[in-house]
Amino acid sequence: MLTSGNQYVLGIDIGGTNLRLALADMAGGAIVAKWSSSTAGSRDANVIIDLIRSGAEELLRQADVPRSALKAVAAGAPGVTNVEAGIVVATSYLLGWRNVPLRDLLEAAFEVPAAVDNDVNLAAIGEYWAGAAKGVRDFVFLAVGTGIGAGIILDGKPFRGMDWSAGEIGYMLVPGVSDGVADTSTPGALEELIGGEGIRAEWRRRWSKGGTSLCKDLTATEIFDGAVSGDALARSILEQSARLLAYAIYNISLVLNCSLFLLGGGVGMHRALGDATRQELEKWRRHGNMQLIHSGLGVDAQLIGAVRLALDTANDRGGIAETAASKVERTFNATRRK
Amino acid sequence: MLTSGNQYVLGIDIGGTNLRLALADMAGGAIVAKWSSSTAGSRDANVIIDLIRSGAEELLRQADVPRSALKAVAAGAPGVTNVEAGIVVATSYLLGWRNVPLRDLLEAAFEVPAAVDNDVNLAAIGEYWAGAAKGVRDFVFLAVGTGIGAGIILDGKPFRGMDWSAGEIGYMLVPGVSDGVADTSTPGALEELIGGEGIRAEWRRRWSKGGTSLCKDLTATEIFDGAVSGDALARSILEQSARLLAYAIYNISLVLNCSLFLLGGGVGMHRALGDATRQELEKWRRHGNMQLIHSGLGVDAQLIGAVRLALDTANDRGGIAETAASKVERTFNATRRK
Numbered sequence: 307m308l309t310s311g312n313q314y315v316l317g318i319d320i321g322g323t324n325l326r327l328a329l330a331d332m333a334g335g336a337i338v339a340k341w342s343s344s345t346a347g348s349r350d351a352n353v354i355i356d357l358i359r360s361g362a363e364e365l366l367r368q369a370d371v372p373r374s375a376l377k378a379v380a381a382g383a384p385g386v387t388n389v390e391a392g393i394v395v396a397t398s399y400l401l402g403w404r405n406v407p408l409r410d411l412l413e414a415a416f417e418v419p420a421a422v423d424n425d426v427n428l429a430a431i432g433e434y435w436a437g438a439a440k441g442v443r444d445f446v447f448l449a450v451g452t453g454i455g456a457g458i459i460l461d462g463k464p465f466r467g468m469d470w471s472a473g474e475i476g477y478m479l480v481p482g483v484s485d486g487v488a489d490t491s492t493p494g495a496l497e498e499l500i501g502g503e504g505i506r507a508e509w510r511r512r513w514s515k516g517g518t519s520l521c522k523d524l525t526a527t528e529i530f531d532g533a534v535s536g537d538a539l540a541r542s543i544l545e546q547s548a549r550l551l552a553y554a555i556y557n558i559s560l561v562l563n564c565s566l567f568l569l570g571g572g573v574g575m576h577r578a579l580g581d582a583t584r585q586e587l588e589k590w591r592r593h594g595n596m597q598l599i600h601s602g603l604g605v606d607a608q609l610i611g612a613v614r615l616a617l618d619t620a621n622d623r624g625g626i627a628e629t630a631a632s633k634v635e636r637t638f639n640a641t642r643r644k
Numbered sequence: 645m646l647t648s649g650n651q652y653v654l655g656i657d658i659g660g661t662n663l664r665l666a667l668a669d670m671a672g673g674a675i676v677a678k679w680s681s682s683t684a685g686s687r688d689a690n691v692i693i694d695l696i697r698s699g700a701e702e703l704l705r706q707a708d709v710p711r712s713a714l715k716a717v718a719a720g721a722p723g724v725t726n727v728e729a730g731i732v733v734a735t736s737y738l739l740g741w742r743n744v745p746l747r748d749l750l751e752a753a754f755e756v757p758a759a760v761d762n763d764v765n766l767a768a769i770g771e772y773w774a775g776a777a778k779g780v781r782d783f784v785f786l787a788v789g790t791g792i793g794a795g796i797i798l799d800g801k802p803f804r805g806m807d808w809s810a811g812e813i814g815y816m817l818v819p820g821v822s823d824g825v826a827d828t829s830t831p832g833a834l835e836e837l838i839g840g841e842g843i844r845a846e847w848r849r850r851w852s853k854g855g856t857s858l859c860k861d862l863t864a865t866e867i868f869d870g871a872v873s874g875d876a877l878a879r880s881i882l883e884q885s886a887r888l889l890a891y892a893i894y895n896i897s898l899v900l901n902c903s904l905f906l907l908g909g910g911v912g913m914h915r916a917l918g919d920a921t922r923q924e925l926e927k928w929r930r931h932g933n934m935q936l937i938h939s940g941l942g943v944d945a946q947l948i949g950a951v952r953l954a955l956d957t958a959n960d961r962g963g964i965a966e967t968a969a970s971k972v973e974r975t976f977n978a979t980r981r982k
């Protein structure tokens with residue numbers, strides 16, 4: 307299938323715990339190979355770049371693609387990202403990056419055009435391109451993983467905000483969260499209760515030998531599994547998460563007048579969280595037509611968004627005339643370097 | 645000053661309790677005469693149109709302007725307004741309009757081009773054109789009056805949302821409000837506590853003969869005056885309003901990544917509310933650079949926004965070459981009929 311004339315792009319999803327790469331064929335945008343690794347303990351951007359480079363080499367080898375056929379790379383980072391300057395302004399407490407010139411680092415490493423964006427924005431772009439929000443011009447992608455964030459598409463374009471931090475809802479104040487002021491280096495009040503780490507911590511806080519037959523050290527998704535199996539404590543934690551998530555969705559829908567919400571991320575993809583949150587949203591049905599569905603691309607959403615950004619980047623700079631990406635309506639101009 | 649060759653537009657602010665008109669000179673955009681009346685008890689759109697017509701006649705007479713010199717009218721309505729179709733989809737419980745073709749009614753009444761928008765959007769447009777946010781490309785106008793609402797300017801354009809209801813924050817869920825589901829025909833939970841009527845009701849609920857020396861029947865601004873004078877009960881109500889308003893501002897800033905907020909509306913213009921809310925916002929200074937200032941145009945913001953919309957409407961249809969409005973950057977194209 308792969309001819310020597312084919313050209314490729316690399317999509318990169320840099321997470322707080324995992325690094326994932328996808329090599330995609332520029333002709334059709336199809337992913338031909340994927341690779342992943344842990345980023346745990348690697349806070350240094352240069353260490354991450356080395357990891358990306360060795361993963362890319364592995365992918366090219368796997369897919370039997372020569373290095374010269376790689377035409378662009380694009381990466382999503384878990385934090386505020388200045389798309390125009392190509393700089394990751396700040397990431398969460400897990401990576402702790404400040405003003406990392408990620409685009410320049412990637413261009414130096416691969417010697418091809420590179421682009422960067424916030425990972426949740428890329429997830430939204432991925433869903434708009436090839437997922438559950440295909441062709442929907444206004445929607446919000448909610449990533450519930452270690453932390454929580456929203457990727458906003460308004461009138462068919464990513465809405466990033468004046469300082470690239472639109473949708474940073476981890477600190478949102480809703481009924482039931484502490485309204486004390488948290489430090490910026492710690493998770494926000496909402497995140498503390500519905501982010502993956504927050505759910506684990508809440509479970510451990512409320513766990514007692516007599517209160518549940520489940521063990522004390524569980525992940526958020528294991529706790530949700532327990533809720534589905536009928537454990538009362540797990541159920542109450544699931545319900546709390548769903549209620550707070552519904553509040554956040556409702557508040558976002560009031561501000562943006564958006565009706566479609568996509569739920570994604572490692573914790574968000576759990577079916578039980580979607581079901582329980584939809585039940586909560588039902589209560590406000592008269593106040594607006596909010597629809598919550600799961601991400602169509604699942605844990606790949608960010609990665610596929612990064613592939614799309616890489617395709618756009620290659621087409622903008624490489625001058626390739628006829629590709630799937632160039633035929634797609636070019637709504638993501640803003641993601642490209644000025 | 646007024647020559648027979650001058651041309652004029654009419655700006656209209658339809659409120660839940662007051663109707664206000666302004667006649668403006670197209671050459672400079674300056675307001676040459678104003679008129680106002682109560683709308684209390686007039687829920688019928690045709691009655692309001694008659695009131696507008698008689699007010700306009702009075703204004704033209706006052707300013708010695710012939711009827712033929714009026715080139716366009718524009719009105720702001722207190723509710724969800726479909727700007728493209730010229731229809732007021734729904735107003736608050738005070739007017740109770742549903743799908744009123746306000747633009748057509750105005751065009752029939754005046755036989756000149758007309759345009760309509762939500763009143764809070766017009767306030768934001770007014771502030772952007774001639775008020776405290778002149779030239780600021782991203783900001784939110786918060787109208788705190790009988791109810792509360794937000795007019796959002798993003799990248800220099802009004803952001804109205806897919807169903808024209810962006811910024812309808814009266815139902816926002818923040819810590820301290822009831823998270824029970826209110827009926828859509830009643831004020832929202834947030835509005836119940838910080839809207840003018842909500843503040844009055846809260847005062848009456850908490851009032852007791854021994855608890856305060858102030859009387860039981862006060863308006864929201866009188867209660868805030870009482871707070872400034874040192875009344876403890878009034879102070880606690882002011883502080884509650886400020887805290888909840890700060891929560892709403894914080895939530896909006898997280899979603900939109902906006903830093904400038906303008907506080908307006910009959911209740912919002914009270915200096916004490918701005919001061920107390922700024923104090924609350926100080927606590928989150930590390931989380932974002934939120935700035936809260938009072939509206940520069942005060943109670944005229946909506947009306948001046950309506951004048952601006954009328955000027956745009958006249959210039960679009962009337963083909964007048966050289967006016968102040970046509971020289972101003974035409975950022976409000978979206979407000980015009982397609």
